[in-house]
Amino acid sequence: MAEPQGVRQEVRSAVAITPRAKDYGQWYLDVVRTAQLAEHSAVRGCMVIRPHGYSIWERMQRELDDRFKATGHQNAYFPLFIPVSLLAKEEEHAAGFAKECAVVTHHRLKSIDGKVSVDPASELEEPLVIRPTSETIIWEQFKGWIQSYRDLPLLINQWANIVRWEMRTRLFLRTSEFLWQEGHTAHATDGEALEETWRMLGVYAEFARNVMAVPVVRGRKTPGERFAGAVETLCIEGMMQDGKALQMGTSHYLGQNFAKSAGVQFLNAEGKLEYVYATSWGVSTRLVGALIMCHSDDNGLVLPPKLAPLQVVVVPIFKTDAERAQVLEEGSKVASELKAKGLSVKFDDRDGVTPGAKYYEWEAKGVPLRIEVGPKDLEKGSLCLARRFMLEIQGENDAQRRKRSKSFLPRAEALASVQPTLEGMQGELLDRATALRERRSRVIDDIQDYERFFKEEGGGFAWVHWAGGVEGEDELAKRFETTIRCIPMPEDILPAAKGEGKCILTGKPSQQRVLMARAY
């Protein structure tokens, strides 16, 4: 019987998470591995999203899709392939994506000298690019859907896979193929299109905050960071635990660029032909990476209860056969009662796995709440609730915190407290992430302070006045590996960072501060 060995292995692999303080990059990979979220595949740069990771993505999809539909959008599906000539129609767009395109050139294999090979006789008349984004193919189609102002606004979203050939990949954060949604909308006026661009950025920010428990800064990208073919690119930026920024979603105002290259005109209310105004916006499986890097700890994954595939796990504890029967019965009842409240619950009654091994496993997988059911609990009519995380108290060690994470409550009280506890934990995660961001945000007016912040103090979000232009941006990128994450919208500027001032690099006057950081 090889099984007990398997168990020990499971415990070991759960334990073997590199601490964040030691190596943040390795810690991230260890969390992804032990939580069984994703792994590399046989194809360079492409990841496999394992069931636990995928079910987090499914929950994100459901939440986002509900928000898209509530704001009037409809889902549709467009081809995976884009003929090269079609991609080339919008020049800037084509130039932006040319270097990372997977290109289909043939449509048949055959056996050549006993080896399965590409059949040279099957070359396509025109090569097809795997969509790196779908503006060109979608606007080609919109041509047939839009005749008059009555057909506008046209509010479309697509859930799809995307390919951008990447040389250096990182699970969830940067892979050659990834999953995303891309909204594509058409409007009669620039004002309406701009309103939509900001509206969807708002949807992303609200989702990040209220569902992912990640506070974000909303703002505009500088011209150099704009989406290829966009007039304006908006983004949301979150802070990870290492102080780096992660772009979590973008929303583009495309003006009439794609309408012109695809020839999409509409008859306006005055009976005149006019080009349509466009937006596009997207978030991807990258958000799973953001979720991990923002909340998880040295014991593994930490999930906000709203996105946890399992919210509660019930673990039975027993020694004798008599205890076993009683404890399994009670555990099963507890799980059923919680399921009846609409919670996602697992009763882990596996034989041959110790309670300790189960604790480690479910902790590593980020289950927010564990309920332990043992013979003593049965005697007392109580249950033990163990929270996946506790807000830290300064000076406390890990064992003390573990102790504090457990509460022993009378059965009815314990069951009644599950939902409020989960809601509380959702709020605490947001509080913790917000506190981290505050701690690592700095208003900086001097380039020496800037250098110290990023080179000695670990860095974070630097709020600086800027009028240094593209060359200045390049200089800062070279010296400090920092970039302008965004020109924040006024509401999202750190209170202490409001007002006018002088550029940190050139001393030129500046209207407002920008957000600088190192980024993923």
Place this chain on the structure above:
Amino acid sequence: MAEPQGVRQEVRSAVAITPRAKDYGQWYLDVVRTAQLAEHSAVRGCMVIRPHGYSIWERMQRELDDRFKATGHQNAYFPLFIPVSLLAKEEEHAAGFAKECAVVTHHRLKSIDGKVSVDPASELEEPLVIRPTSETIIWEQFKGWIQSYRDLPLLINQWANIVRWEMRTRLFLRTSEFLWQEGHTAHATDGEALEETWRMLGVYAEFARNVMAVPVVRGRKTPGERFAGAVETLCIEGMMQDGKALQMGTSHYLGQNFAKSAGVQFLNAEGKLEYVYATSWGVSTRLVGALIMCHSDDNGLVLPPKLAPLQVVVVPIFKTDAERAQVLEEGSKVASELKAKGLSVKFDDRDGVTPGAKYYEWEAKGVPLRIEVGPKDLEKGSLCLARRFMLEIQGENDAQRRKRSKSFLPRAEALASVQPTLEGMQGELLDRATALRERRSRVIDDIQDYERFFKEEGGGFAWVHWAGGVEGEDELAKRFETTIRCIPMPEDILPAAKGEGKCILTGKPSQQRVLMARAY
């Protein structure tokens, strides 16, 4: 103002559906077009699924996904790309798909002589095939997931896009890219794997019947029709209104073929290494085609209420401004009250579109129930319910049936009748499809009768004894364009077709009849 013209156009295009009796193929395309379900794209062989078509697919997905999860399956996601050498590992499988593979050979574009072209310097070391199905890439990954019998069964499903290069395409039924789900499971014994193969076929059949309102015959494919690499292929076959069969889903028992080619072994309970047993099963957007062809009529799409994106449309009717205000208020109330019952309802209060135009449009789009609200209804405190279809009465003309489809009921009674009416319509569609299938099924023992059935009487499902082998199958395919759809499971054999007999072609003894038909 171009708008009234637009309206007339809308009505015209809704009316312009070729009758089934005149040209069934054109009728199908007309229904797809007027219901705005899908259309061809700029890419040869690839379709665009429009919002109305996509939302039917979303409903199918939700129903199927619930069933997969209820039977213990989890979703995951695997790469779009399969290295040619990996596809080639299972020889029969590779040979089966070699002729319809889209192959990626390069990863960059560049401007050559001012034209965006494939960069010859970006050729991949190994070409990548776009997945035509994912057995090879998934089993490569399963290798790392399966060590002992404790890891089994492994029950995985994937929702994904698939590419099989097709020369002759038909919207929904056969396109180069399509959307589907593919289940891939691993088991410790052949018995468990076979059980799973039949279980999932049962899930498909139940879904087809209870959700799509399409009765199906479950059975086994003959060896020539098996999935490339399978030991056994099971299928469900539905009958379309032209009497042709449509394969609506398949479930494959793969034996140890893929486990062996990928080298996936597990330690069994006796501590011995053994190859894993596998299944795979899938349904695709083809089901939307089946839905259309099975239920729709000369006025457009007919949808079973369980899959209708809109179940009820409320249309206001008025002449004067005073009537308008009252009727819009009542219409909005009616819609809200129905929405509160959990129904999917649209209140069509568009200005500048006549009620008649609205009727045509929603009929063409398959909305099961229309509620008309006019000044007379307000006066009487009644509502008019108009059903999208009525079971036919012999000798009745279209106008008579239209009249019969309307009922004028007191308001409260009308609202209370909506849900039972929809449930009734769901059942009636299944009854109608079942009756059609019975009418066009024939037990045939003589090749002359067989010829008459298919060449003179329009054909349908022919139940015949068979022991003619592959050559005999080829002969029948050539003479009559018919194929063995399946060797039905005993429960699904037409009662009059049960028992032993002699092959219709060779006269050899046969244990049971098979199902023969022309097929899509």
